[in-house]
Amino acid sequence: MIGIVSYGSYIPKYRIRVEEIARVWGEDAKKxxxxxxxxxxxxxxVDEDAATIAVEAAREAIARAKIDPRDVGAVFVGSESHPYAVKPTATIVGEAVGLGNEYFSADLEFACKAGTAGMQICYAMVKSDMIKYGLAIGSDTSQARPGDALEYAAAAGGAAFVIGKNPIAEIEATYSFTSDTPDFWRRDLQPYPSHGGRFTGLPAYFRHVTSAAKGLMDKYGYNADDFDYAVFHMPNAKFPVRAARMLGFSTEKISQGLVVRAIGNTYSGSSLLGLCATLDVAEPDERILLVSFGSGAGSDAFAIRVTDRITDFPRSPTVWEKIERKVYVDYAIYLKHRRKIKA
Incomplete structure (x- = not known):
């Protein structure tokens, strides 16, 4: 069996309420x-970025796994907010967690699904016996133009997964669906992204998420009843609920991983934090459907079966416990933290 040997997560403690953002821009918070x-x-x-978040999540994942970090043969960091345009985040992580010097590394970019792409690469490398363990990370401090609709949800956080043999959760199957759909983009040297408004729902998010999920189930013989939980990428709380309904999943099956209501859209960390939250409570032989989404556009789907090894796995502090550790800031402090005030 090959799959998730360990996982870790990191969520910054600071929060800003929707009402505070709406107050500044004269919007209706209730709406x-x-x-x-x-x-x-x-x-x-002020001193947190995609690299520091990735390091914290990776440290927790490796510590929980109780493995020698030098046995990790590859590290991939997926993000759309890498702190350097030319200088890998992956090597910062490798150095910080003590991987030594003999490992493969790369930064990945595919909007919000870059982290799941790293999981697929690590899975393939372990399966081919190229490496013993791989480290796949999704980490972001997502950008949003002040006053733009994105500002109400664009958040920060990340998750890391050690992929290897004898896992706590086996990756039974994975499937991807991809097309050239320009629903969301950020040009070189531009600080904030642009988006196609309602075009981001259809044909972008819903087409890719449902096609990847259906493709996985059709190819490998699953149906919605085979899964105890489902996790979908969460640009907001409405899209994953609708996607679940379209695919035949009840709200109860997605509620554990629906962290977006409390922390917003963490981009590359979004679906992965939802998976972490689900693994926090999952029991042996329960099955999880994970479907990411990245604008541009594509989705990766996974069928994950929890194994007996999870009963001895240290799952505290849980994602939801971390979510409750919070300090609220006003809009001015938020601007300072996000470095949106220009001299």
């Missing part, structure tokens, strides 16, 4: 909450 289903979002500290 925004109703439209997005997001009540507040995480905000990175």
């Amino acid at each position: 925004i909450r109703g439209g997005l289903g997001v009540h507040e979002k995480s905000v990175p500290d």
